Amino acid sequence: MKIKAQVRDDAPVTEDNMRRAVATRQSRTPQAVSVQFLPSRRSLLIGFVDQSAIALPVAKFPELEALDPAELDRLTIGFGGQALCLEERDLHLSIQGMIAVSDALMGLAASMVAASNGRRVSAAKAQAARMNGRKGGRPRKPSVDPST
Structure with a gap:
């Protein structure tokens, strides 16, 4: 197929074009909107625009x-919701990269994609x-006589 x-x-470039471009990008990519250090779990809780959140262990x-708890508290969201940043250390970490390190999260994502793809019905399958x-309908399997 070509x-x-x-x-x-x-x-x-107008204000209207910029607003539409930003809205399109935001609707197509998951965006983090908050980060919170949880000292009791020594984890970062990253919140997303749809009110979901994940906790990643430091x-x-x-x-x-290498960061102390006060620095972990000062982490911010940057790069359009795609990274964790700490400017004083010139630290920028991709949130997607951090999630990819988690075998459990990646396994969960893979199983969800597989389930979604299994439910998909193409035009060829429907035909x-x-x-x-x-x-x-589907042909029956030939029955086997157990006495033979």
């Missing part, structure tokens, strides 16, 4: 392990199911 390239003239990240239905 996809033809689209010719797009450069649109002038011990998994050498860059964070094949209709054709099978017209022929009387």
Whole structure:
């Protein structure tokens, strides 16, 4: 299948165009909006725009392990909700990269993607199911006589 390239003239940068571009990006990527250090768990709680949150242990990240609790408290969200930042240490950590380090979270994500892909019905599958239905459905397996 070939996809033809689209010719797009450069649109002038206006406030309206910028607002739409920012809204499009925000709707397509998960954005962190808060970070909180949990001293009792020695973890960072990262909150997202949809009110969900994940806790990541500081011990998994050498860059964070070197910080004292006061510095962990001063971490901020930067780069459009994509990174944890501590400017005084010139520290910028990708949140997606931090999540990718967690085998449990990656395994959960993989199983959810697999389940979602398994429910997907393509046009070809739907057509094949209709054709099978017209022929009387899925053929039965031949029964085996247990006495033989």
